[in-house]
Amino acid sequence: MASIDDPTTWLAYGKIDPELGEILRQGGKPRFDKDNRIEGIPAVREAWTPLYKQFAEAALLQAQPDVYSEEVLVRCRDGHLARCLIYKPTDPPPNGSPVVVLFHGGGWCFGCPEMDAINCIKAVQRYGAVALSVDYRLAPEFPFPAAVNDSWDVLQWVARNSCQLGGNPSLGFIIGGTSAGGNISAALSHLARDTGMSPGITGVWLSIPALLSHDAVPEQYLPLYLSREQNRDAPILPKSAMDMYEEAYRPELSSELWNPFNWSSGHMKLPTHYFQICGMDVLRDEGLLYERVLKKEYGVMTKVDIYPGLPHVYWANFPTHSRSKDYAEDTNKGFGWLLDISASGRL
Template sequence: MSRTMEDILKSAEIDPEYKKAVEENPINIGGSDIRGSRAAHLQRLRQFYPIPGPIPEVVETEQQVPTSDGQAIRVRIYSPKQAPPDGSPLILMYHEGGWCVGDLTDEDLNCRMFCRDLGAVCINVEYRLAPEHPFPTGINDSWDALKWAAANAASLKANPARGFIVGGASAGGNIAAVLAHLARDEGLNPPLTGQYLCVPALLHPGGVPEKHKHEYLSRSINKDDPVLKNLDWDIVHVIYKPDRSSPLWEPFNHPLGHKGVAKAYLQVCGMDPLRDEALIYERVLREEAEVQTKLDFYPGYGHMFWTNYPKMPMSRKFVEDTLKGFKWLLEL
């Protein structure tokens, strides 16, 4: 769907229902223990999620996956209790949290839903976090987990020929986009068939190509986003310490371009400071790299709104759209 610049700018006006929810329950994550504060905040909300906890249709196990630096990371594996006769699609999910917070609980809902409703085997990856483990440790962990999944698909009772997808939200969306390029560049076998980029972080303001600067506005005009309004972007970069010249950091400016990466499903929010990099990236993938894309857009809503206000009708629609988007990726 084509959108005029007027439509995009108007999408930054907060939806009345969202405004009411934010005013009644403002997000306040901070203090000396940001990780603990954030985890406690989301734990209070998970009872309102469409799938608030483990379900009988899904078997959940955990495993340690070796990493390229001789360590190991934890993954949670979600397998359908009744596996499809022709094998399950294989999906890896990477959580949000600015590369420095977050854990496996962030993607529990999606993994259970994909497993139950799509018959997929899902792997939820606990990559190591900054500042203890700065760039590129997290992305290296994520790549190691992806290679491990590809090599062990049969023992996981997965059939990547039915679909092999990487996905995540925010920082996890950045990781998924980086992995889609790595999989292409390194000849991952079996190859990825899809990438899910949910409100993804794709482009540093200092790296915006000249031809796109006139439409890269959301980092400045969406400063009042309820989730990211207090975020100091410079601090995030100081904590994570990314190498701006590395293809493992900014997928938008990948030195080899985007041709040949897996098709992409994106969810983008109108009030989100990350809005424009995602909208521009989707168009670049589709028009310049000839990559199949699908985009769902949520005017008047902000970054990660569905996790922080799960009782809103639009939050329920967002989760339903996520499932439909994965059906599109899997050609179901």
């Protein structure tokens, strides 16, 4: 039986989930299947972006009158205006709201703030949060480190303006994201710590994050870094897709902004982390390794939800799967766990 505490068992997480296997045998396809070529990026964006916006509008309509949304443009270091969606409670809590800032996924090539609308709205409904979903410039038009630089500029703006936004960071200041957004969030958690950003981050949500590229794995971890090969042909994020993302994003391989696992100043005094990790995902082992290092080597408090036998972003791509609803509920509960830790003063 697989256990996150026993790395020798992690390969068992990659065994395909029987229900997913049956869906595939019956001809089921990922809802967001795509052409894994750089030249196909514009067409994929054109097809996907209206869907994300449609889902976001429907979720907001369902949440009314308790939640309202507004759009702001945040000026970045070079004058670019980053588009952000802000979700707030219609009746703000008397003591202010915790702050949640999310960075969307999409392999640094796709996506928009609407992708995290549902997570933002649920955070407002359940925790009275002020929640922001952040846009950043995409590759290949804007290669590395444009995405992380835009995101860092926006995060600093949020920190400076949190009170004006209706937030009370003393109740919690969470950042997070999915996949590429998890990569960005991991880098930002270190930048916030190293620069002494005030108010400071109190919690980090990393969902199926990219944290350690295959060509930068420290030697002592190579025997445990097996998911890139085991899941190279998995649905949704096969090796060919990961290769395309890296070719488009053109990261600096030695940069800690690309490989936050290898952050030069280490991981001491990082905030509490909540992880969501898929078993049949090329990124599985970098998430499991990072969680293990944070917890065992740096004393960071962590929580993990793992989805054995299921691929990258399975919940959006196979919505009929019985575990797809688990993801959204787990995410919302994970935010609550991070906020509880913040409020208890156990940081």
